[in-house]
Amino acid sequence: xxxxxxxxxxxxxxxxxxxxxxxxxxxxxxxxxxxxxxxxxxxxxxxxxxxxxxxxxxxxxxxxxxxxxxxxxxxxxxxxxxxxxxxxxxxxxxxxxxxxxxxxxxxxxxxxxxxxxxxxxxxxxxxxxxxxxxxxxxxxxxxxxxxxxxxxxxxxxxxxxxxxxxxxxxxxxxxxxxxxxxxxxxxxxxxxxxxxxxxxxxxxxxxxxxxxxxxxxxxxxxxxxxxxxxxxxxxxxxxxxxxxxxxxxxxxxxxxxxxxxxxxxxxxxxxxxxxxxxxxxxxxxxxxxxxxxxxxxxxxxxxxxxxxxxxxxxxxxxxxxxxxxxxxxxxxxxxxxxxxxxxxxxxxxxxxxxxxxxxxxxxxxxxxxxxxxxxxxxxxxxxxxxxxxxxxxxxxxxxxxxxxxxxxxxxxxxxxxxxxxxxxxxxx
Amino acid sequence: xxxxxxxxxxxxxxxxxxxxxxxxxxxxxxxxxxxxxxxxxxxxxxxxxxxxxxxxxxxxxxxxxxxxxxxxxxxxxxxxxxxxxxxxxxxxxxxxxxxxxxxxxxxxxxxxxxxxxxxxxxxxxxxxxxxxxxxxxxxxxxxxxxxxxxxxxxxxxxxxxxxxxxxxxxxxxxxxxxxxxxxxxxxxxxxxxxxxxxxxxxxxxxxxxxxxxxxxxxxxxxxxxxxxxxxxxxxxxxxxxxxxxxxxxxxxxxxxxxxxxxxxxxxxxxxxxxxxxxxxxxxxxxxxxxxxxxxx
Numbered sequence: 042x043x044x045x046x047x048x049x050x051x052x053x054x055x056x057x058x059x060x061x062x063x064x065x066x067x068x069x070x071x072x073x074x075x076x077x078x079x080x081x082x083x084x085x086x087x088x089x090x091x092x093x094x095x096x097x098x099x100x101x102x103x104x105x106x107x108x109x110x111x112x113x114x115x116x117x118x119x120x121x122x123x124x125x126x127x128x129x130x131x132x133x134x135x136x137x138x139x140x141x142x143x144x145x146x147x148x149x150x151x152x153x154x155x156x157x158x159x160x161x162x163x164x165x166x167x168x169x170x171x172x173x174x175x176x177x178x179x180x181x182x183x184x185x186x187x188x189x190x191x192x193x194x195x196x197x198x199x200x201x202x203x204x205x206x207x208x209x210x211x212x213x214x215x216x217x218x219x220x221x222x223x224x225x226x227x228x229x230x231x232x233x234x235x236x237x238x239x240x241x242x243x244x245x246x247x248x249x250x251x252x253x254x255x256x257x258x259x260x261x262x263x264x265x266x267x268x269x270x271x272x273x274x275x276x277x278x279x280x281x282x283x284x285x286x287x288x289x290x291x292x293x294x295x296x297x298x299x300x301x302x303x304x305x306x307x308x309x310x311x312x313x314x315x316x317x318x319x320x321x322x323x324x325x326x327x328x329x330x331x332x333x334x335x336x337x338x339x340x341x342x343x344x345x346x347x348x349x350x351x352x353x354x355x356x357x358x359x360x361x362x363x364x365x366x367x368x369x370x371x372x373x374x375x376x377x378x379x380x381x382x383x384x385x386x387x388x389x390x391x392x393x394x395x396x397x398x399x400x401x402x403x404x405x406x407x408x409x410x411x412x413x414x415x416x417x418x419x420x421x422x423x424x425x426x427x428x429x430x431x432x433x434x435x436x437x438x439x440x441x442x443x444x445x446x447x448x449x450x451x452x453x454x455x456x457x458x459x460x461x462x463x464x465x466x467x468x469x
Numbered sequence: 470x471x472x473x474x475x476x477x478x479x480x481x482x483x484x485x486x487x488x489x490x491x492x493x494x495x496x497x498x499x500x501x502x503x504x505x506x507x508x509x510x511x512x513x514x515x516x517x518x519x520x521x522x523x524x525x526x527x528x529x530x531x532x533x534x535x536x537x538x539x540x541x542x543x544x545x546x547x548x549x550x551x552x553x554x555x556x557x558x559x560x561x562x563x564x565x566x567x568x569x570x571x572x573x574x575x576x577x578x579x580x581x582x583x584x585x586x587x588x589x590x591x592x593x594x595x596x597x598x599x600x601x602x603x604x605x606x607x608x609x610x611x612x613x614x615x616x617x618x619x620x621x622x623x624x625x626x627x628x629x630x631x632x633x634x635x636x637x638x639x640x641x642x643x644x645x646x647x648x649x650x651x652x653x654x655x656x657x658x659x660x661x662x663x664x665x666x667x668x669x670x671x672x673x674x675x676x677x678x679x680x681x682x683x684x685x686x687x688x689x690x691x692x693x694x695x696x697x698x699x700x701x702x703x704x705x706x707x708x709x710x711x712x713x714x715x716x717x718x719x720x721x722x723x724x725x726x727x728x729x730x731x732x733x734x735x736x737x738x739x740x741x742x743x744x745x746x747x748x749x750x751x752x753x754x755x756x757x758x759x760x761x762x763x764x765x
Contacts, residue, residue, distance in 0.1 A: 100589050101543070101579075133580075
């Protein structure tokens with residue numbers, strides 16, 4: 042998992058008509074480049090800057106250089122400049138907040154400092170830090186509420202690399218339910234949306250890994266109601282049904298939701314009948330789910346009810362208390378007691394896999410390698426599938442999302458039977 | 470030149486044994502006064518000395534430089550960077566200043582108070598000295614590093630950690646907090662000594678006026694650390710007057726008793742061939758007990 046600077050950059054780059062200035066050595070700026078791709082930014086439209094700190098700025102402080110770089114950004118046609126600090130400048134005590142305040146009168150755009158040094162935590166901590174800085178700096182005092190409206194929080198805190206499709210599905214469903222989206226924190230977000238965010242009646246958090254603090258801030262300061270907080274995200278048939286029902290109930294759109302559910306479930310069932318995937322061959326097979334909470338928690342029910350697997354290990358890379366409670370509730374509700382691991386890393390995962398010995402692993406390319414030699418026949422790379430190139434975004438949320446997951450599973454199954462060596466290994 | 474290449478132990482530079490010592494101690498205890506007077510006394514004996522001030526205040530060599538502050542390495546480095554050059558554009562003449570009596574003086578310098586990383590600055594400055602082969606070029610016999618206050622972070626341990634200094638002297642008075650600071654520094658020396666050649670060579674008492682207390686407490690503390698009590702430097706108006714004049718005692722008051730003390734101290738430092746891994750007191754109550762027990 043990457044550091045806080047990466048998460049803050051992902052968040053800042055989701056705001057349109059703005060630029061990101063990393064107050065960092067040039068190596069750390071690589072994380073900003075990664076975040077650029079994560080938000081699907083366009084090089085023709087979005088600019089990133091870096092102070093490229095060297096030894097002199099570490100010894101004497103880099104505030105002067107930061108001030109000069111902010112002035113250089115005057116040439117850009119932007120509404121906001123997000124100034125992100127990396128570890129080096131924060132360790133030596135650069136006060137980026139003071140520099141931004143000093144420079145504000147000299148520029149036409151809004152400067153938003155975000156103190157997000159890598160040592161402050163994971164990329165999810167960075168997302169929380171950035172969201173908080175944005176809300177504190179940009180959200181105006183209570184705007185008049187817009188009826189039937191929501192804001193969306195942390196869609197990018199999701200291990201699906203094409204999470205933008207998940208967000209698109211959510212927006213599509215909200216439109217069908219007659220719910221207006223006031224702002225998205227963040228993806229192609231206008232500064233005016235951020236300013237008016239308190240006009241939203243409700244807030245939908247699209248991650249179990251980040252965004253909890255932003256949701257609390259919106260609720261406490263602007264009376265924005267948290268929605269669907271106690272149900273997993275809509276991955277899998279049951280979760281999607283629960284999520285849609287919970288949302289529709291709040292906005293008195295139950296009838297529309299019922300139609301959406303009926304139509305969606307019919308589409309999934311008919312597609313499966315025609316294409317005939319082999320999911321039934323996995324009946325009661327011991328499975329491990331190793332993922333971020335956003336995908337991992339909903340996958341537990343998907344694996345148990347829809348795939349009819351038996352989860353033997355659930356290892357989540359993050360460890361938010363709210364996510365922990367949600368997972369506990371899910372496990373109780375499903376009546377299963379797998380081995381659960383929070384804040385896992387490759388070493389802990391490997392050890393747990395060796396202990397539990399599952400036959401199926403939901404994870405990433407990393408888990409494929411971590412499973413080497415452990416007689417794990419099937420590794421479904423549904424989390425950050427780095428071995429696959431995707432030209433188009435593919436959602437995991439909703440009904441098309443279920444088919445996308447089943448497609449991953451079917452391909453892994455077929456791939457295994459195409460290889461003699463792997464076919465023998467799969468004869469468990 | 471009785472010491473050169475014969476009785477001196479330490480780093481060998483171009484076949485000549487160079488002695489490298491570091492002076493540590495609580496802030497304001499008189500490290501620069503002691504270091505400068507040792508430098509001056511050694512220089513008087515014909516030893517080639519270089520004193521390196523490792524403090525952003527860059528006032529270590531003030532009394533050697535006639536009461537003036539000399540330009541610092543990092544200041545010059547910064548100027549070069551602003552001219553689009555790098556560390557290679559710095560020459561030894563830019564950063565090393567020879568006093569009229571022949572002592573080589575260097576100040577590392579550092580950031581303004583409250584910003585930047587002074588520890589990293591010390592490392593940068595020392596690295597520049599090393600890259601420019603300062604000690605070899607001037608055939609220095611003794612390098613004295615006068616290091617700021619306490620070992621507050623890894624940067625200030627650099628003279629020890631990177632092998633620049635091998636003999637560490639602690640300067641303290643009879644004040645309890647001064648002893649406490651010296652004990653903390655001894656803990657750093659203990660940790661760092663395992664990695665290299667450095668060791669504690671002794672404790673120098675720079676008196677704050679309570680002679681009886683200091684002559685009892687400081688030697689007992691030295692014994693507890695397992696090191697030597699090297700010298701007692703009295704609280705003296707002569708030393709203060711010399712400091713005010715920006716001159717070393719051996720130069721400004723050569724006939725004084727204090728000058729004799731510094732000459733003896735310099736001789737002991739020069740002739741010393743013992744250094745130890747100290748055994749500092751681990752817990753504060755034990756240090757308090759040690760102190761109370763030795764109060765006359």
